[in-house]
Amino acid sequence: MLAVEIDNIHKSYGDTKALDGLSLTMPQGSVLGVLGPNGAGKTTTVKVLTTLITPDRGSALVDGIDVVADPDKVRARIGLTGQYAAVEERLTGRENLEYIARLFHMPAAEGRSRARELLQRFDLVEAGERVVLEYSGGMRRRLDIAMSLIARPSVLFLDEPTTGLDPRSRLSMWELIEELGSEGTTTFLTTQYLDEAEALADSIVVIDRGQVIASGTADELKDRIGGDRLVVTIANADNLGRAAEALAGLATGAIETASVDRQLLIPIKAGGGVLPRAIRSLDDAQCEVIDVELRRPSLDDVFLTLTGKTANDDEEIR
Amino acid sequence: MTSPETLEVGKRARQAVPTGPEWLLRDAWTEATRHLRVIPRNPELIAFATIQPIMFVLLFVYVFGGAITAPGYSDYNQYLLPGIMAQTVVFGSATTGVGLAEDLSKGLVDRLRSVPMQQSAVIVGRTLADLVKNTFTFVIMLVVAFMVGFRFEGSLFQALVATVLLLLFSYALSWVQALVGLSVKSVEAANSLGFLWMFPVTFVSSAFVPTETMPNWLQPIAENNPFTRVTNAGRALYNGLPADGAVVEAFAWSLAIIGVFAVLSFRKFRQTTAR
Numbered sequence: 001m002l003a004v005e006i007d008n009i010h011k012s013y014g015d016t017k018a019l020d021g022l023s024l025t026m027p028q029g030s031v032l033g034v035l036g037p038n039g040a041g042k043t044t045t046v047k048v049l050t051t052l053i054t055p056d057r058g059s060a061l062v063d064g065i066d067v068v069a070d071p072d073k074v075r076a077r078i079g080l081t082g083q084y085a086a087v088e089e090r091l092t093g094r095e096n097l098e099y100i101a102r103l104f105h106m107p108a109a110e111g112r113s114r115a116r117e118l119l120q121r122f123d124l125v126e127a128g129e130r131v132v133l134e135y136s137g138g139m140r141r142r143l144d145i146a147m148s149l150i151a152r153p154s155v156l157f158l159d160e161p162t163t164g165l166d167p168r169s170r171l172s173m174w175e176l177i178e179e180l181g182s183e184g185t186t187t188f189l190t191t192q193y194l195d196e197a198e199a200l201a202d203s204i205v206v207i208d209r210g211q212v213i214a215s216g217t218a219d220e221l222k223d224r225i226g227g228d229r230l231v232v233t234i235a236n237a238d239n240l241g242r243a244a245e246a247l248a249g250l251a252t253g254a255i256e257t258a259s260v261d262r263q264l265l266i267p268i269k270a271g272g273g274v275l276p277r278a279i280r281s282l283d284d285a286q287c288e289v290i291d292v293e294l295r296r297p298s299l300d301d302v303f304l305t306l307t308g309k310t311a312n313d314d315e316e317i318r
Numbered sequence: 319m320t321s322p323e324t325l326e327v328g329k330r331a332r333q334a335v336p337t338g339p340e341w342l343l344r345d346a347w348t349e350a351t352r353h354l355r356v357i358p359r360n361p362e363l364i365a366f367a368t369i370q371p372i373m374f375v376l377l378f379v380y381v382f383g384g385a386i387t388a389p390g391y392s393d394y395n396q397y398l399l400p401g402i403m404a405q406t407v408v409f410g411s412a413t414t415g416v417g418l419a420e421d422l423s424k425g426l427v428d429r430l431r432s433v434p435m436q437q438s439a440v441i442v443g444r445t446l447a448d449l450v451k452n453t454f455t456f457v458i459m460l461v462v463a464f465m466v467g468f469r470f471e472g473s474l475f476q477a478l479v480a481t482v483l484l485l486l487f488s489y490a491l492s493w494v495q496a497l498v499g500l501s502v503k504s505v506e507a508a509n510s511l512g513f514l515w516m517f518p519v520t521f522v523s524s525a526f527v528p529t530e531t532m533p534n535w536l537q538p539i540a541e542n543n544p545f546t547r548v549t550n551a552g553r554a555l556y557n558g559l560p561a562d563g564a565v566v567e568a569f570a571w572s573l574a575i576i577g578v579f580a581v582l583s584f585r586k587f588r589q590t591t592a593r
Contacts, residue, residue: 047428047591050428050432051431051432052428052431052432052591053591072337072434073337073434075337075432075433075434076335076337076434078432080428080429080432082425082428082429082592083425084424084425084592085424085425086424086425086426086428086429087424087426088352088356088426089424090355090356090359090360091352091355091356095355099348099352100429100433102348103345103348103430103433103434103435104335104433104434104435105335105336105337105341105344105434105435131359147429151335
Protein backbone atom coordinates (compact mmCIF):
# COMPACT_ATOMS: atom_id res chain seq x y z
CA MET A 1 0.00 0.00 0.00
CA LEU A 2 1.13 3.54 -0.64
CA ALA A 3 1.87 5.72 2.37
CA VAL A 4 0.78 8.84 0.54
CA GLU A 5 -1.22 9.20 -2.63
CA ILE A 6 -2.15 12.65 -3.89
CA ASP A 7 -4.20 13.04 -7.03
CA ASN A 8 -4.57 16.41 -8.70
CA ILE A 9 -5.16 18.60 -5.65
CA HIS A 10 -5.94 22.27 -5.94
CA LYS A 11 -6.00 24.92 -3.25
CA SER A 12 -6.41 28.64 -3.76
CA TYR A 13 -6.25 31.54 -1.36
CA GLY A 14 -8.04 34.36 -3.14
CA ASP A 15 -6.21 34.76 -6.44
CA THR A 16 -3.15 32.86 -5.27
CA LYS A 17 -2.99 29.26 -6.34
CA ALA A 18 -1.07 27.50 -3.60
CA LEU A 19 -1.65 24.07 -5.13
CA ASP A 20 -2.38 23.82 -8.83
CA GLY A 21 -3.06 20.20 -9.72
CA LEU A 22 -0.36 18.57 -7.64
CA SER A 23 -0.08 14.77 -7.80
CA LEU A 24 2.44 12.48 -6.16
CA THR A 25 2.79 9.08 -4.53
CA MET A 26 5.09 7.77 -1.85
CA PRO A 27 5.68 4.12 -0.98
CA GLN A 28 5.86 2.90 2.61
CA GLY A 29 9.21 2.60 4.30
CA SER A 30 10.86 5.34 2.28
CA VAL A 31 11.91 8.94 2.72
CA LEU A 32 10.43 11.31 0.18
CA GLY A 33 12.12 14.66 -0.23
CA VAL A 34 9.78 17.40 -1.40
CA LEU A 35 11.98 20.11 -2.75
CA GLY A 36 11.02 23.59 -3.79
CA PRO A 37 11.59 27.28 -3.15
CA ASN A 38 9.61 29.37 -0.68
CA GLY A 39 5.97 29.56 -1.68
CA ALA A 40 6.14 26.54 -4.02
CA GLY A 41 3.36 24.79 -2.08
CA LYS A 42 5.37 22.46 0.17
CA THR A 43 3.76 23.48 3.44
CA THR A 44 0.31 23.63 1.88
CA THR A 45 0.77 20.03 0.72
CA VAL A 46 1.80 18.96 4.21
CA LYS A 47 -1.20 20.77 5.65
CA VAL A 48 -3.56 18.94 3.32
CA LEU A 49 -2.03 15.57 4.22
CA THR A 50 -2.12 16.29 7.95
CA THR A 51 -5.81 17.37 7.80
CA LEU A 52 -5.09 21.00 8.69
CA ILE A 53 -6.64 22.33 5.50
CA THR A 54 -9.11 20.92 3.01
CA PRO A 55 -8.18 20.99 -0.67
CA ASP A 56 -10.58 22.74 -3.04
CA ARG A 57 -10.41 19.84 -5.46
CA GLY A 58 -8.65 16.49 -5.86
CA SER A 59 -8.02 13.65 -3.46
CA ALA A 60 -5.33 12.88 -0.92
CA LEU A 61 -4.88 9.54 0.84
CA VAL A 62 -2.61 8.66 3.74
CA ASP A 63 -2.21 4.92 4.30
CA GLY A 64 -5.12 4.51 1.91
CA ILE A 65 -7.41 6.71 4.03
CA ASP A 66 -9.01 9.85 2.61
CA VAL A 67 -7.86 12.93 4.54
CA VAL A 68 -11.10 14.81 3.91
CA ALA A 69 -13.59 12.00 4.54
CA ASP A 70 -11.85 10.42 7.53
CA PRO A 71 -9.59 12.98 9.21
CA ASP A 72 -9.59 11.28 12.64
CA LYS A 73 -8.33 8.01 11.20
CA VAL A 74 -5.61 9.84 9.32
CA ARG A 75 -4.63 11.78 12.45
CA ALA A 76 -4.21 8.52 14.34
CA ARG A 77 -1.61 7.40 11.81
CA ILE A 78 0.54 10.47 11.34
CA GLY A 79 3.08 12.55 13.18
CA LEU A 80 3.66 16.20 12.27
CA THR A 81 6.64 18.36 12.98
CA GLY A 82 6.06 21.78 11.52
CA GLN A 83 8.36 24.68 10.90
CA TYR A 84 8.47 25.76 14.51
CA ALA A 85 9.01 23.58 17.52
CA ALA A 86 5.42 23.07 18.66
CA VAL A 87 6.02 22.32 22.31
CA GLU A 88 4.61 23.63 25.58
CA GLU A 89 7.49 25.68 26.90
CA ARG A 90 6.65 25.58 30.57
CA LEU A 91 6.26 21.83 30.70
CA THR A 92 9.26 19.53 30.94
CA GLY A 93 10.31 17.33 28.02
CA ARG A 94 8.80 14.28 29.69
CA GLU A 95 5.55 16.09 30.49
CA ASN A 96 5.26 17.23 26.87
CA LEU A 97 5.59 13.65 25.64
CA GLU A 98 3.11 12.26 28.17
CA TYR A 99 0.70 15.08 27.33
CA ILE A 100 0.70 14.21 23.63
CA ALA A 101 0.35 10.50 24.49
CA ARG A 102 -2.84 11.35 26.40
CA LEU A 103 -4.19 13.23 23.40
CA PHE A 104 -3.55 10.07 21.33
CA HIS A 105 -5.71 8.29 23.91
CA MET A 106 -2.91 5.96 24.94
CA PRO A 107 -3.26 4.29 28.33
CA ALA A 108 -1.30 6.25 30.97
CA ALA A 109 1.24 3.47 31.61
CA GLU A 110 1.95 3.07 27.91
CA GLY A 111 2.33 6.81 27.53
CA ARG A 112 4.84 6.93 30.37
CA SER A 113 6.98 4.08 29.05
CA ARG A 114 6.80 5.44 25.52
CA ALA A 115 7.93 8.86 26.76
CA ARG A 116 10.86 7.22 28.57
CA GLU A 117 11.89 5.32 25.42
CA LEU A 118 11.77 8.39 23.26
CA LEU A 119 13.72 10.57 25.69
CA GLN A 120 16.40 7.92 25.58
CA ARG A 121 16.23 7.56 21.83
CA PHE A 122 16.56 11.31 21.29
CA ASP A 123 19.30 11.93 23.83
CA LEU A 124 17.05 13.90 26.13
CA VAL A 125 17.08 11.77 29.27
CA GLU A 126 18.78 14.39 31.41
CA ALA A 127 16.86 17.25 29.84
CA GLY A 128 13.61 15.34 30.27
CA GLU A 129 13.03 16.73 33.74
CA ARG A 130 13.77 20.33 32.78
CA VAL A 131 11.22 22.76 31.37
CA VAL A 132 11.54 23.32 27.63
CA LEU A 133 12.18 27.05 28.17
CA GLU A 134 15.73 26.06 29.09
CA TYR A 135 16.31 23.97 25.94
CA SER A 136 18.47 24.95 22.97
CA GLY A 137 16.92 25.23 19.50
CA GLY A 138 18.25 21.83 18.49
CA MET A 139 16.88 20.16 21.64
CA ARG A 140 13.47 21.66 21.02
CA ARG A 141 13.40 20.25 17.51
CA ARG A 142 14.43 16.82 18.79
CA LEU A 143 11.68 16.92 21.39
CA ASP A 144 9.25 18.07 18.72
CA ILE A 145 10.09 15.08 16.53
CA ALA A 146 9.91 12.74 19.53
CA MET A 147 6.39 14.09 20.20
CA SER A 148 5.46 13.35 16.60
CA LEU A 149 6.63 9.74 17.00
CA ILE A 150 4.81 9.09 20.28
CA ALA A 151 2.05 6.96 18.75
CA ARG A 152 4.30 5.15 16.30
CA PRO A 153 2.90 6.83 13.21
CA SER A 154 2.73 5.22 9.80
CA VAL A 155 3.95 8.43 8.21
CA LEU A 156 6.10 11.13 9.75
CA PHE A 157 5.76 14.60 8.23
CA LEU A 158 8.75 16.86 8.65
CA ASP A 159 8.08 20.33 7.28
CA GLU A 160 11.42 22.08 6.80
CA PRO A 161 12.89 20.57 9.96
CA THR A 162 16.24 22.35 9.69
CA THR A 163 14.99 25.83 8.84
CA GLY A 164 16.34 28.28 11.39
CA LEU A 165 18.81 25.88 12.96
CA ASP A 166 22.49 26.68 13.36
CA PRO A 167 24.86 24.57 11.22
CA ARG A 168 25.75 22.19 14.04
CA SER A 169 22.15 21.48 15.01
CA ARG A 170 21.35 21.13 11.33
CA LEU A 171 23.94 18.43 10.97
CA SER A 172 22.73 16.49 13.99
CA MET A 173 19.17 16.81 12.69
CA TRP A 174 20.39 15.26 9.43
CA GLU A 175 21.92 12.35 11.33
CA LEU A 176 18.67 11.87 13.21
CA ILE A 177 16.51 11.88 10.08
CA GLU A 178 18.96 9.55 8.37
CA GLU A 179 18.71 7.10 11.28
CA LEU A 180 14.93 7.28 11.35
CA GLY A 181 14.93 6.57 7.63
CA SER A 182 17.26 3.59 7.93
CA GLU A 183 15.03 2.22 10.68
CA GLY A 184 12.14 2.26 8.25
CA THR A 185 10.23 5.37 9.33
CA THR A 186 8.19 6.48 6.35
CA THR A 187 9.06 10.15 6.17
CA PHE A 188 7.61 12.98 4.11
CA LEU A 189 10.30 15.62 4.24
CA THR A 190 10.01 19.10 2.79
CA THR A 191 13.03 21.29 2.31
CA GLN A 192 14.36 24.19 0.32
CA TYR A 193 17.87 22.84 0.60
CA LEU A 194 19.00 20.75 -2.32
CA ASP A 195 21.83 19.14 -0.42
CA GLU A 196 19.38 18.15 2.31
CA ALA A 197 17.06 16.34 -0.08
CA GLU A 198 20.00 14.67 -1.76
CA ALA A 199 21.49 13.49 1.52
CA LEU A 200 18.31 12.27 3.23
CA ALA A 201 15.70 11.28 0.68
CA ASP A 202 15.33 8.01 -1.22
CA SER A 203 13.48 9.85 -3.91
CA ILE A 204 12.78 13.47 -4.62
CA VAL A 205 9.93 15.44 -6.09
CA VAL A 206 10.62 18.98 -7.18
CA ILE A 207 7.65 21.30 -6.88
CA ASP A 208 7.14 24.82 -8.08
CA ARG A 209 4.01 26.99 -8.19
CA GLY A 210 1.87 24.25 -6.70
CA GLN A 211 2.82 21.58 -9.23
CA VAL A 212 5.28 18.72 -9.40
CA ILE A 213 7.79 19.63 -12.08
CA ALA A 214 10.09 16.63 -11.73
CA SER A 215 10.53 13.48 -9.70
CA GLY A 216 12.96 10.62 -9.31
CA THR A 217 16.08 9.77 -7.39
CA ALA A 218 18.80 12.37 -7.11
CA ASP A 219 20.75 10.49 -9.78
CA GLU A 220 17.81 10.30 -12.15
CA LEU A 221 17.24 14.00 -11.81
CA LYS A 222 20.87 14.67 -12.55
CA ASP A 223 20.67 12.46 -15.63
CA ARG A 224 17.99 14.72 -16.98
CA ILE A 225 20.48 17.48 -17.20
CA GLY A 226 22.82 15.15 -19.03
CA GLY A 227 26.58 15.49 -19.10
CA ASP A 228 28.81 17.82 -17.20
CA ARG A 229 28.83 21.56 -16.94
CA LEU A 230 31.49 24.08 -17.42
CA VAL A 231 31.23 27.12 -15.20
CA VAL A 232 33.23 30.04 -16.52
CA THR A 233 33.69 33.29 -14.64
CA ILE A 234 34.97 36.22 -16.67
CA ALA A 235 36.35 39.59 -15.59
CA ASN A 236 33.90 41.88 -17.34
CA ALA A 237 30.15 41.28 -17.43
CA ASP A 238 29.89 43.27 -20.70
CA ASN A 239 31.77 40.48 -22.45
CA LEU A 240 29.28 37.77 -21.47
CA GLY A 241 27.62 37.75 -24.87
CA ARG A 242 30.93 37.58 -26.70
CA ALA A 243 32.09 34.74 -24.43
CA ALA A 244 28.89 32.79 -25.01
CA GLU A 245 29.40 33.09 -28.76
CA ALA A 246 32.95 31.89 -28.47
CA LEU A 247 31.93 28.84 -26.47
CA ALA A 248 28.86 27.93 -28.52
CA GLY A 249 30.80 25.31 -30.42
CA LEU A 250 31.50 23.32 -27.25
CA ALA A 251 28.00 23.42 -25.82
CA THR A 252 25.57 20.54 -26.07
CA GLY A 253 22.66 22.73 -25.07
CA ALA A 254 21.70 26.32 -24.31
CA ILE A 255 24.32 28.38 -22.49
CA GLU A 256 23.08 30.20 -19.41
CA THR A 257 24.59 33.49 -18.37
CA ALA A 258 24.39 35.24 -15.01
CA SER A 259 25.51 38.83 -15.26
CA VAL A 260 25.67 39.45 -11.52
CA ASP A 261 28.14 36.65 -11.03
CA ARG A 262 29.76 37.25 -14.46
CA GLN A 263 29.31 33.54 -15.04
CA LEU A 264 28.46 31.29 -17.94
CA LEU A 265 27.01 27.83 -17.50
CA ILE A 266 27.80 25.60 -20.45
CA PRO A 267 26.41 22.08 -20.77
CA ILE A 268 29.15 19.92 -22.33
CA LYS A 269 29.97 16.35 -23.17
CA ALA A 270 32.17 14.77 -20.56
CA GLY A 271 35.92 14.53 -21.30
CA GLY A 272 37.67 15.26 -24.62
CA GLY A 273 39.92 18.19 -23.80
CA VAL A 274 37.06 20.63 -23.47
CA LEU A 275 38.82 22.67 -20.84
CA PRO A 276 41.87 23.80 -22.87
CA ARG A 277 39.70 24.41 -25.90
CA ALA A 278 37.36 26.59 -23.89
CA ILE A 279 40.18 28.67 -22.51
CA ARG A 280 41.73 29.05 -25.95
CA SER A 281 38.41 30.19 -27.47
CA LEU A 282 37.90 32.74 -24.72
CA ASP A 283 41.41 34.00 -25.18
CA ASP A 284 40.83 34.39 -28.92
CA ALA A 285 37.66 36.33 -28.19
CA GLN A 286 39.64 38.56 -25.82
CA CYS A 287 37.64 37.73 -22.73
CA GLU A 288 39.67 37.78 -19.53
CA VAL A 289 38.95 34.57 -17.61
CA ILE A 290 38.95 34.56 -13.82
CA ASP A 291 37.86 31.03 -13.12
CA VAL A 292 36.93 27.88 -14.99
CA GLU A 293 35.32 24.97 -13.22
CA LEU A 294 34.24 21.59 -14.51
CA ARG A 295 31.19 20.57 -12.54
CA ARG A 296 29.15 17.40 -12.23
CA PRO A 297 25.49 18.38 -12.32
CA SER A 298 24.07 19.26 -8.91
CA LEU A 299 20.46 19.52 -7.89
CA ASP A 300 20.87 23.25 -8.23
CA ASP A 301 21.45 22.71 -11.93
CA VAL A 302 18.40 20.48 -12.07
CA PHE A 303 16.33 23.22 -10.58
CA LEU A 304 17.75 25.80 -12.89
CA THR A 305 17.04 23.64 -15.90
CA LEU A 306 13.52 22.87 -14.80
CA THR A 307 12.38 26.31 -13.69
CA GLY A 308 14.81 28.73 -15.28
CA LYS A 309 15.72 30.08 -11.87
CA THR A 310 17.71 28.93 -8.90
CA ALA A 311 15.96 27.56 -5.86
CA ASN A 312 16.80 30.60 -3.79
CA ASP A 313 15.85 33.31 -6.25
CA ASP A 314 12.70 34.11 -4.33
CA GLU A 315 14.55 34.50 -1.10
CA GLU A 316 17.03 36.94 -2.55
CA ILE A 317 14.24 39.21 -3.68
CA ARG A 318 12.93 39.55 -0.13
CA MET B 319 20.65 5.64 21.22
CA THR B 320 18.86 2.33 21.45
CA SER B 321 17.90 -0.35 19.00
CA PRO B 322 15.73 0.29 15.97
CA GLU B 323 12.80 -1.49 17.60
CA THR B 324 12.27 1.62 19.74
CA LEU B 325 10.34 3.19 16.94
CA GLU B 326 8.30 0.21 15.79
CA VAL B 327 6.88 2.49 13.20
CA GLY B 328 3.26 2.17 12.29
CA LYS B 329 2.62 -0.50 14.90
CA ARG B 330 0.26 1.36 17.13
CA ALA B 331 -1.24 3.47 14.40
CA ARG B 332 -2.45 0.37 12.63
CA GLN B 333 -4.33 -0.63 15.75
CA ALA B 334 -7.50 1.40 16.04
CA VAL B 335 -6.92 4.59 18.03
CA PRO B 336 -10.08 5.33 19.99
CA THR B 337 -11.70 8.58 18.93
CA GLY B 338 -15.17 10.05 19.06
CA PRO B 339 -17.24 12.61 20.94
CA GLU B 340 -17.15 10.56 24.15
CA TRP B 341 -13.55 11.76 24.49
CA LEU B 342 -14.51 15.43 24.68
CA LEU B 343 -14.41 15.60 28.48
CA ARG B 344 -11.18 13.66 28.81
CA ASP B 345 -9.45 15.68 26.12
CA ALA B 346 -10.73 18.92 27.63
CA TRP B 347 -9.36 17.79 30.98
CA THR B 348 -5.98 16.97 29.39
CA GLU B 349 -5.88 20.46 27.93
CA ALA B 350 -7.04 22.13 31.16
CA THR B 351 -4.37 20.32 33.19
CA ARG B 352 -1.72 21.45 30.72
CA HIS B 353 -2.63 25.07 31.49
CA LEU B 354 -3.17 24.60 35.23
CA ARG B 355 0.18 22.84 35.60
CA VAL B 356 2.10 25.76 34.19
CA ILE B 357 0.45 28.41 36.37
CA PRO B 358 2.65 27.71 39.43
CA ARG B 359 5.70 27.88 37.12
CA ASN B 360 4.76 31.32 35.87
CA PRO B 361 5.39 33.81 38.69
CA GLU B 362 4.46 36.83 36.56
CA LEU B 363 1.03 35.38 35.88
CA ILE B 364 0.41 34.68 39.56
CA ALA B 365 1.59 38.15 40.53
CA PHE B 366 -0.70 39.74 37.94
CA ALA B 367 -3.69 37.62 38.93
CA THR B 368 -3.15 38.61 42.58
CA ILE B 369 -2.19 42.26 42.32
CA GLN B 370 -4.82 43.26 39.77
CA PRO B 371 -7.87 42.56 41.97
CA ILE B 372 -6.24 44.18 45.01
CA MET B 373 -5.35 47.25 43.00
CA PHE B 374 -8.77 47.61 41.40
CA VAL B 375 -10.60 47.41 44.73
CA LEU B 376 -8.29 49.81 46.54
CA LEU B 377 -8.10 52.35 43.69
CA PHE B 378 -11.81 52.55 43.07
CA VAL B 379 -12.84 52.52 46.72
CA TYR B 380 -10.39 55.17 47.86
CA VAL B 381 -10.39 57.36 44.74
CA PHE B 382 -14.11 57.36 43.86
CA GLY B 383 -15.55 56.12 47.12
CA GLY B 384 -15.72 59.50 48.83
CA ALA B 385 -17.05 61.49 45.91
CA ILE B 386 -20.14 59.55 44.96
CA THR B 387 -23.21 58.51 46.85
CA ALA B 388 -25.60 55.87 45.69
CA PRO B 389 -29.16 56.32 46.94
CA GLY B 390 -30.70 53.18 48.35
CA TYR B 391 -27.41 51.69 49.53
CA SER B 392 -25.97 51.84 53.02
CA ASP B 393 -22.69 52.95 51.56
CA TYR B 394 -21.30 53.69 48.06
CA ASN B 395 -18.92 50.77 48.52
CA GLN B 396 -21.87 48.41 48.69
CA TYR B 397 -22.88 49.77 45.28
CA LEU B 398 -19.41 50.00 43.81
CA LEU B 399 -17.74 46.77 44.86
CA PRO B 400 -20.03 44.36 43.00
CA GLY B 401 -19.32 46.49 39.90
CA ILE B 402 -15.58 46.24 40.42
CA MET B 403 -15.86 42.50 40.96
CA ALA B 404 -17.80 42.13 37.75
CA GLN B 405 -15.29 44.24 35.83
CA THR B 406 -12.30 42.38 37.21
CA VAL B 407 -13.58 38.93 36.28
CA VAL B 408 -14.53 40.24 32.86
CA PHE B 409 -10.98 41.54 32.37
CA GLY B 410 -9.73 38.16 33.50
CA SER B 411 -11.30 36.59 30.44
CA ALA B 412 -8.63 38.21 28.23
CA THR B 413 -6.16 35.44 29.08
CA THR B 414 -8.25 33.00 27.02
CA GLY B 415 -7.66 34.89 23.78
CA VAL B 416 -4.02 35.61 24.53
CA GLY B 417 -3.39 31.95 25.40
CA LEU B 418 -4.99 30.65 22.22
CA ALA B 419 -3.09 33.16 20.10
CA GLU B 420 0.08 31.98 21.80
CA ASP B 421 -0.65 28.31 21.04
CA LEU B 422 -1.36 29.33 17.48
CA SER B 423 1.80 31.35 16.95
CA LYS B 424 3.95 28.62 18.52
CA GLY B 425 2.53 26.06 16.09
CA LEU B 426 0.90 24.08 18.90
CA VAL B 427 -2.54 24.49 17.36
CA ASP B 428 -1.24 22.80 14.19
CA ARG B 429 -0.03 19.89 16.27
CA LEU B 430 -3.29 19.65 18.19
CA ARG B 431 -5.30 19.76 14.98
CA SER B 432 -3.27 16.88 13.60
CA VAL B 433 -3.78 14.47 16.53
CA PRO B 434 -6.92 12.32 16.89
CA MET B 435 -8.33 14.30 19.83
CA GLN B 436 -11.66 16.11 20.04
CA GLN B 437 -10.82 19.46 18.47
CA SER B 438 -13.26 21.49 20.53
CA ALA B 439 -11.55 20.22 23.70
CA VAL B 440 -8.71 22.66 23.00
CA ILE B 441 -10.99 25.65 23.63
CA VAL B 442 -13.11 23.96 26.30
CA GLY B 443 -9.96 23.04 28.25
CA ARG B 444 -8.54 26.52 27.87
CA THR B 445 -11.71 28.28 29.07
CA LEU B 446 -12.06 25.90 32.03
CA ALA B 447 -8.47 26.54 33.12
CA ASP B 448 -9.10 30.27 32.85
CA LEU B 449 -12.24 29.88 34.94
CA VAL B 450 -10.14 28.31 37.70
CA LYS B 451 -7.68 31.20 37.45
CA ASN B 452 -10.52 33.73 37.56
CA THR B 453 -12.03 32.03 40.59
CA PHE B 454 -8.68 32.46 42.37
CA THR B 455 -8.68 36.15 41.43
CA PHE B 456 -12.25 36.48 42.62
CA VAL B 457 -11.53 34.99 46.05
CA ILE B 458 -8.65 37.42 46.58
CA MET B 459 -10.86 40.28 45.54
CA LEU B 460 -13.59 39.21 47.93
CA VAL B 461 -11.11 39.11 50.82
CA VAL B 462 -9.84 42.61 50.01
CA ALA B 463 -13.41 43.86 49.62
CA PHE B 464 -14.23 42.58 53.09
CA MET B 465 -11.17 44.29 54.48
CA VAL B 466 -12.38 47.67 53.19
CA GLY B 467 -15.81 47.17 54.73
CA PHE B 468 -17.89 45.31 52.15
CA ARG B 469 -20.57 43.01 53.61
CA PHE B 470 -23.09 40.52 52.25
CA GLU B 471 -26.33 42.25 53.21
CA GLY B 472 -28.51 39.48 51.85
CA SER B 473 -28.41 35.78 52.65
CA LEU B 474 -25.33 33.66 52.15
CA PHE B 475 -27.21 31.77 49.46
CA GLN B 476 -27.87 35.02 47.59
CA ALA B 477 -24.18 35.87 47.81
CA LEU B 478 -23.31 32.45 46.46
CA VAL B 479 -25.68 32.85 43.52
CA ALA B 480 -24.19 36.28 42.80
CA THR B 481 -20.67 34.83 42.83
CA VAL B 482 -21.63 31.97 40.53
CA LEU B 483 -23.30 34.46 38.20
CA LEU B 484 -20.26 36.73 37.95
CA LEU B 485 -17.93 33.79 37.33
CA LEU B 486 -20.30 32.35 34.74
CA PHE B 487 -20.36 35.69 32.96
CA SER B 488 -16.56 35.82 32.91
CA TYR B 489 -16.61 32.27 31.56
CA ALA B 490 -18.99 33.41 28.82
CA LEU B 491 -16.68 36.25 27.85
CA SER B 492 -13.78 33.76 27.70
CA TRP B 493 -15.58 32.32 24.68
CA VAL B 494 -15.75 35.77 23.09
CA GLN B 495 -12.02 36.16 23.74
CA ALA B 496 -11.38 32.71 22.27
CA LEU B 497 -12.85 33.92 18.98
CA VAL B 498 -10.78 37.11 19.20
CA GLY B 499 -7.57 35.17 19.87
CA LEU B 500 -8.18 32.72 17.02
CA SER B 501 -9.06 35.52 14.62
CA VAL B 502 -6.14 37.86 15.18
CA LYS B 503 -3.49 35.12 15.47
CA SER B 504 -0.74 37.23 17.07
CA VAL B 505 -0.28 37.41 20.82
CA GLU B 506 0.16 41.19 20.80
CA ALA B 507 -3.00 41.77 18.78
CA ALA B 508 -4.97 39.36 20.96
CA ASN B 509 -3.79 41.25 24.00
CA SER B 510 -4.63 44.76 22.81
CA LEU B 511 -7.85 43.86 20.99
CA GLY B 512 -8.91 41.61 23.85
CA PHE B 513 -8.70 44.50 26.31
CA LEU B 514 -9.93 47.21 23.97
CA TRP B 515 -13.57 46.20 23.71
CA MET B 516 -13.83 45.53 27.42
CA PHE B 517 -13.39 49.20 28.36
CA PRO B 518 -16.60 50.54 26.73
CA VAL B 519 -18.48 47.40 27.76
CA THR B 520 -17.57 47.72 31.42
CA PHE B 521 -17.67 51.53 31.70
CA VAL B 522 -20.84 52.24 29.71
CA SER B 523 -22.74 50.32 32.35
CA SER B 524 -24.08 50.54 35.86
CA ALA B 525 -20.85 49.15 37.33
CA PHE B 526 -19.48 52.40 38.76
CA VAL B 527 -22.30 54.96 38.59
CA PRO B 528 -26.08 54.66 38.25
CA THR B 529 -27.01 54.88 34.56
CA GLU B 530 -29.45 57.74 35.27
CA THR B 531 -26.48 60.06 35.73
CA MET B 532 -25.38 59.51 32.10
CA PRO B 533 -26.42 61.68 29.10
CA ASN B 534 -29.82 60.75 27.68
CA TRP B 535 -28.46 59.18 24.49
CA LEU B 536 -26.09 56.97 26.46
CA GLN B 537 -28.63 55.71 28.98
CA PRO B 538 -30.42 53.16 26.79
CA ILE B 539 -27.09 51.75 25.63
CA ALA B 540 -25.85 51.37 29.19
CA GLU B 541 -29.19 49.98 30.36
CA ASN B 542 -29.26 47.28 27.71
CA ASN B 543 -25.64 46.35 28.04
CA PRO B 544 -25.60 42.70 29.21
CA PHE B 545 -22.79 43.67 31.55
CA THR B 546 -25.20 46.10 33.26
CA ARG B 547 -27.77 43.34 33.64
CA VAL B 548 -25.25 41.01 35.21
CA THR B 549 -23.86 43.72 37.47
CA ASN B 550 -27.35 44.75 38.60
CA ALA B 551 -28.28 41.17 39.39
CA GLY B 552 -25.05 40.54 41.31
CA ARG B 553 -25.35 43.80 43.18
CA ALA B 554 -28.97 43.13 44.20
CA LEU B 555 -28.07 39.67 45.44
CA TYR B 556 -25.03 40.79 47.44
CA ASN B 557 -27.09 43.57 49.02
CA GLY B 558 -30.20 41.51 49.66
CA LEU B 559 -32.30 43.85 47.51
CA PRO B 560 -35.23 42.76 45.34
CA ALA B 561 -33.81 41.64 41.99
CA ASP B 562 -37.05 41.06 40.06
CA GLY B 563 -36.29 39.08 36.91
CA ALA B 564 -32.75 40.48 36.69
CA VAL B 565 -31.07 37.33 37.98
CA VAL B 566 -32.77 35.04 35.50
CA GLU B 567 -32.08 37.51 32.73
CA ALA B 568 -28.39 37.70 33.67
CA PHE B 569 -28.02 33.93 33.67
CA ALA B 570 -29.81 33.76 30.32
CA TRP B 571 -27.43 36.35 28.84
CA SER B 572 -24.40 34.40 30.02
CA LEU B 573 -25.65 31.09 28.63
CA ALA B 574 -26.64 32.69 25.33
CA ILE B 575 -23.18 34.24 24.91
CA ILE B 576 -21.55 30.87 25.64
CA GLY B 577 -23.81 29.15 23.10
CA VAL B 578 -23.26 31.62 20.28
CA PHE B 579 -19.53 32.11 20.75
CA ALA B 580 -18.83 28.42 21.32
CA VAL B 581 -20.30 27.67 17.90
CA LEU B 582 -18.34 30.52 16.30
CA SER B 583 -15.04 29.65 17.97
CA PHE B 584 -15.32 25.92 17.20
CA ARG B 585 -15.93 26.75 13.58
CA LYS B 586 -13.02 29.19 13.53
CA PHE B 587 -10.74 26.68 15.22
CA ARG B 588 -11.41 24.01 12.62
CA GLN B 589 -10.19 26.39 9.89
CA THR B 590 -7.27 27.82 11.79
CA THR B 591 -3.67 26.98 11.14
CA ALA B 592 -0.48 28.92 11.75
CA ARG B 593 0.39 31.39 8.94
